[in-house]
Amino acid sequence: MNVSILGTGYVGLTTGVCLAFLGHKVTCADADAEKIAALGRGEVPFYEPHLADLIEESRHNLCFTTDYATAIPNAQVVFIAVGTPPGAGGAPDLQYLQAAARGIGQHLSGNFTVVVNKSTVPIGSGNWVGSLLRESYEQKKGRKADGTFAVASNPEFLREGTALHDSLYPDRVVIGADEAQTAEVLYSLYRPVLDQTFQPPPYLPRPEELGAVPLISTDLASAELIKYAANAFLALKISYINEVGQLAEKVGADIAQVAKGIGLDARIGTRFLQAGIGWGGSCFGKDTAAMIATASEYGLDMPIVKAAREVNRRQRERVVEKLLAELRILKGRTVGLLGLAFKPQTDDLREAPALDIAQKLIERGARVKVHDPVAMERFRKEQSSLEVVCCATPEEAAQDADALVLVTEWPQYRELDWENVARAMRTAILLDGRQALDRARMTRVGFRYLTLAG
Numbered sequence: 001m002n003v004s005i006l007g008t009g010y011v012g013l014t015t016g017v018c019l020a021f022l023g024h025k026v027t028c029a030d031a032d033a034e035k036i037a038a039l040g041r042g043e044v045p046f047y048e049p050h051l052a053d054l055i056e057e058s059r060h061n062l063c064f065t066t067d068y069a070t071a072i073p074n075a076q077v078v079f080i081a082v083g084t085p086p087g088a089g090g091a092p093d094l095q096y097l098q099a100a101a102r103g104i105g106q107h108l109s110g111n112f113t114v115v116v117n118k119s120t121v122p123i124g125s126g127n128w129v130g131s132l133l134r135e136s137y138e139q140k141k142g143r144k145a146d147g148t149f150a151v152a153s154n155p156e157f158l159r160e161g162t163a164l165h166d167s168l169y170p171d172r173v174v175i176g177a178d179e180a181q182t183a184e185v186l187y188s189l190y191r192p193v194l195d196q197t198f199q200p201p202p203y204l205p206r207p208e209e210l211g212a213v214p215l216i217s218t219d220l221a222s223a224e225l226i227k228y229a230a231n232a233f234l235a236l237k238i239s240y241i242n243e244v245g246q247l248a249e250k251v252g253a254d255i256a257q258v259a260k261g262i263g264l265d266a267r268i269g270t271r272f273l274q275a276g277i278g279w280g281g282s283c284f285g286k287d288t289a290a291m292i293a294t295a296s297e298y299g300l301d302m303p304i305v306k307a308a309r310e311v312n313r314r315q316r317e318r319v320v321e322k323l324l325a326e327l328r329i330l331k332g333r334t335v336g337l338l339g340l341a342f343k344p345q346t347d348d349l350r351e352a353p354a355l356d357i358a359q360k361l362i363e364r365g366a367r368v369k370v371h372d373p374v375a376m377e378r379f380r381k382e383q384s385s386l387e388v389v390c391c392a393t394p395e396e397a398a399q400d401a402d403a404l405v406l407v408t409e410w411p412q413y414r415e416l417d418w419e420n421v422a423r424a425m426r427t428a429i430l431l432d433g434r435q436a437l438d439r440a441r442m443t444r445v446g447f448r449y450l451t452l453a454g
């Protein structure tokens with residue numbers, strides 16, 4: 001099929017490249033000319049394992065443009081994958097979605113086109129995008145839009161860091177549409193993923209246990225709600241274990257064992273039960289806020305989702321409180337932060353806990369040194385106003401520090417020569433914000449080893 005993707009961010013580019021790999025002809029369009037020029041040169045604008053390899057492999061089916069007149073008229077399916085960042089009062093800022101919808105409407109050829117909301121959008125956005133498309137098409141063409149397009153919802157569940165794996169081997173595909181004809185276009189598009197009929201690239205092997213991928217076919221509103229409900233549930237799980245972690249600290253229990261003990265119950269599951277600093281990133285914060293905002297439009301309160309957000313906010317404060325309790329005075333102290341990205345295997349800094357923690361420490365008069373294996377360049381570009389010392393190595397961040405905080409559990413941090421790290425510090429205090437290191441080993445090499453759960 002001829003497919004166009006609007007927005008070449010983490011979601012849009014991944015989706016476009018995977019569809020091109022599966023044999024579709026894909027045009028990726030973005031409003032950011034620099035990004036498109038970089039993609040044209042074969043450069044990937046963000047860190048995502050194997051994305052460059054798959055672009056290379058699928059190049060014959062891919063083209064990049066800033067021009068809707070190139071992207072829209074020949075497309076049978078147009079995905080909207082633009083950002084929906086947090087807006088005022090918790091509801092997402094829909095200006096990019098609005099601009100994309102209007103742009104599509106102006107360039108539709110009149111042949112039937114399925115326009116798909118892949119961005120995470122508030123419930124009701126399918127209808128809203130439909131009305132924007134209709135309005136701009138009719139204004140531009142001076143004739144009725146009936147039969148020229150239909151809107152579908154196809155929420156995305158990929159995780160940055162494993163985005164390609166998640167797109168080629170998803171747990172499920174959700175398609176929301178109010179007419180069968182619309183949904184069928186998307187079944188055809190996703191057929192190779194649903195039936196797993198493609199030959200996997202060598203660096204992205206198919207999981208052995210994977211059979212056919214379940215398809216959830218719903219109306220528009222249900223598909224939109226599935227995305228919010230899924231993210232809110234994952235956020236709840238993280239905040240739940242962090243709340244239990246606070247109690248574990250008080251009673252002297254081992255939260256890692258507690259998490260394992262409850263997680264092995266198949267009804268609960270072990271994932272998203274690692275106690276620590278909590279979630280960051282562009283999705284959980286924004287999507288829980290959006291869900292609460294939507295509910296309040298209907299006069300509904302969502303106390304459980306609100307509590308998950310509050311527990312998550314508190315975890316960041318608890319990092320500073322822990323350091324204060326250990327060091328007594330933060331003014332004039334040096335604190336090293338290991339990890340800036342909101343999680344390992346990405347350079348995404350949106351709502352990253354490290355930024356918040358650094359800011360809070362600076363406000364209390366501490367000097368902050370930071371290191372990240374892949375996000376330093378993006379950090380310098382996006383966070384130039386944050387007054388921290390950027391370090392080329394984790395050892396440099398530890399040098400003469402009064403405390404070190406492991407904020408992002410990059411695997412390379414586990415392999416550090418921790419004995420040397422401890423020796424380089426003024427006081428060997430290590431707050432393992434992700435419970436990623438071995439307490440006995442860290443204590444043995446000379447650290448005072450702390451976590452947020454004891």
Ligand SMILES: NC(=O)c1ccc[n+]([C@@H]2O[C@H](COP(=O)([O-])OP(=O)(O)OC[C@H]3O[C@@H](n4cnc5c(N)ncnc54)[C@H](O)[C@@H]3O)[C@@H](O)[C@H]2O)c1
Pocket residue numbers: 006007008009010011012029030031032035081082083084096097099100118119120121156157158159160282283
């Ligand atoms: N990042 C994730 O892990 C993830 C996972 C699931 C869902 N989502 C959702 O997917 C959506 C996109 O997220 P992302 O992380 O890929 O965002 P992103 O910020 O990385 O990318 C968005 C892109 O859209 C482009 N853009 C903005 N306006 C445009 C327009 N009118 N036309 C064309 N391009 C335009 C921007 O230049 C940018 O490159 C969001 O709604 C997000 O909530 C994200």
